[in-house]
Amino acid sequence: MTNETIVTAAMLAIGDELLSGRTKDKNIGHLADMLTLSGIDLKEVRIVGDEENAIVEALNALRTKYDYIFTSGGIGPTHDDITADAVSAAFGVPCEYDADAMNLLGEMYARRGLEFTEARKRMARMPKGARHIPNPVSTAPGFVIGNVHVMAGVPQVFQAMVDAVIPTLRTGTRVLSLGISCPYGEGDIGTPLAAIQKAHPETSIGSYPRYIGQAFSTEIVVRGRSQDAVDAAGDDVRAMIESIRQSKEVAENRSAEA
Amino acid sequence: MTNETIVTAAMLAIGDELLSGRTKDKNIGHLADMLTLSGIDLKEVRIVGDEENAIVEALNALRTKYDYIFTSGGIGPTHDDITADAVSAAFGVPCEYDADAMNLLGEMYARRGLEFTEARKRMARMPKGARHIPNPVSTAPGFVIGNVHVMAGVPQVFQAMVDAVIPTLRTGTRVLSLGISCPYGEGDIGTPLAAIQKAHPETSIGSYPRYIGQAFSTEIVVRGRSQDAVDAAGDDVRAMIESIRQSKEVAENRSAEA
Structure with a gap:
């Protein structure tokens, strides 16, 4: 029991599709594997739908209880992607278009000859003061605020973001x-x-x-x-x-x- | 919006193996599918480890908030199977050897020429006043107390128990x-x-x-x-x-x- 460091984590998976059965989650098991390998104890997982109150309530319960929180889902460009708003509300800060994210996305769409639509601009919104999590798959970044790491729900993107996040974390004694x-x-x-x-x-x-x-x-x-x-x-x-x-x-x- | 009936549910999946990544959960998606087909809205899922406090806390938060709660895992014969104790603690009732479950299990093991060990007798324990959920796969019953349905974690057994439970539930207008x-x-x-x-x-x-x-x-x-x-x-x-x-x-x- 000597010299052991315990670092704890929780995950919040967000999306109506996980609760309706339409999508069978693949991110929980992946994060569990990666955290275990890194010496971080995943202690709790919650799944909630695309409802701001439900997300805020779960996030505030978890982020005060565990060292790190990881979320999946709800950071795309459509009306049901409300994770950035909900995380901002949980932290009591405004949800804003991030200038660096606007540049990244604007350049990427210009390069591909695609219009930088209002919907696509939504993906640059994040809580004021958040840092980016890079997205090597499809550019639109995740973000970190406090101890909360907000990542995409599409498994390829989620996994790439987890790879980017893990080396930034304080880890404990591996199990x-x-x-x-x-x-x-x-x-x-x-x-x-x-x-x-x-x-x-x-x-x-x-x-x-x-x-x-x-x-x-x-x-x-x-x-x-x-x-x-x-x-x-x-x-x-x-x-x-x-x-x-x-x-x-x-x-x-x-x-x-x- | 007229004449709609909304019935809500939550699931609590229990087991260290789900949080370590060793086991990739298959029960959440199955329950989600079955509830959606039945007109019951799954609103929240939580996963916790084999720790009594964590189970009690999650269960008491969920059972007061939603119409039905479904749990998976932790009702087997080994020392890490503590769901019956935790559910009893959550309801403030004693966890006892159920006479009908003792008979069912005793007869089954006698028929198969196997010893009815102390470990196997653990599977007859449930909160005082609970009703059985039949287990056509491997006999050891799940149980219902209040609005909480306690089922096995092994997917074949979980699915058989869900099939037995669904027809007993009040359902809402199907989505x-x-x-x-x-x-x-x-x-x-x-x-x-x-x-x-x-x-x-x-x-x-x-x-x-x-x-x-x-x-x-x-x-x-x-x-x-x-x-x-x-x-x-x-x-x-x-x-x-x-x-x-x-x-x-x-x-x-x-x-x-x-």
Whole structure:
């Protein structure tokens, strides 16, 4: 437990389409992977629709509770893209056309021979004082204000923005993870696994059932910030699996003899 | 707007594995689809880890705000399955071994020649006064207490439980949805689409960018509870696309003549 640094995060995914089922979110899992690799603990995710009050309320609840907040969605050029307004409202600052973003977008559309429409100009709006998150895919930037990182909902753009943001973050001690495949269901392993968890309080041991055909098997995952602690718990998990295997063998031999 | 019934819902997905990225959630999108088909509006989703305080806090915030709450995860037999305890704590009732669930599980394991271990007995625990949600896949029931429906995290089991729960719910006026594929990006359609939204306040018009190759196209989705209103807005959207096509054709002819 010594010298550990914990950095926490939450994500707010924004969009009616996620709640109607039209779009199956791909950004939550990606951000979770990237934060875990970086040593930042994702503690909570919320999904809300394109409603200013809902966004403001969720954002204000999260940004006071966790070190970093990441949002996805609602920063495009159409009327239902209201994230910049909502984030401005949450921080109590005006939502303005950012001069640098206007230049970036104006030049890009000029280069492509496209009109810089009112709708496209909407993508330059952000809370006063926000910094850009670069968008190498389609130019229109995301932005950072306070501890809130506002990114696009289109997965290719979201992922590029996450790549740009991660190196700017303070990170904690990475959580190491050891996965052990277990051929037995949770009903077989539940009691001994609870004892192993108790014996290894520096680790967090999860078991994830898989239901294939007619039987459950499990993946057991040992997580912790100390390699020694994870390895020690992992050894006990492997010994548990071997012990269950032996006792099942004995039981089978007995019923064969009977 | 007449004679419309609005029924709202929220989902709470529970599990460290969703926040670490190990498991990519499949249940949120499925529930969203099923509720939309049933005329229930999913308004908010939260994901929290296997921590009692986090579960209790989220559940109490959601259950007072929406008509129905659906949870996934944390009702298995291992030490990290704490949803039954957390839901009991949220409702201020004891978490007990349910007699009917003990019978169901005891008979099932006896039939399969398996020991009814302490771990497996954990799956019979639920808040005092809860009703079962049947589990045709692997027997261990979910449960309902108040407006909270507690279901398994394994997608096959979650989906079977959703199928069992949906017919028991009060449903609202279904939201009808009309999808229109649009070859132009949001920068082209943003301004006219905002005008169409304004002219059709009974509908909610969303536009969902797709980034394929080097260009954006859009799917425009008109949603509303009145077929006439959805159709009228859809007609205007189609006319808008045709008008953009014509003006682009004129622009191309001009530059060809120049």
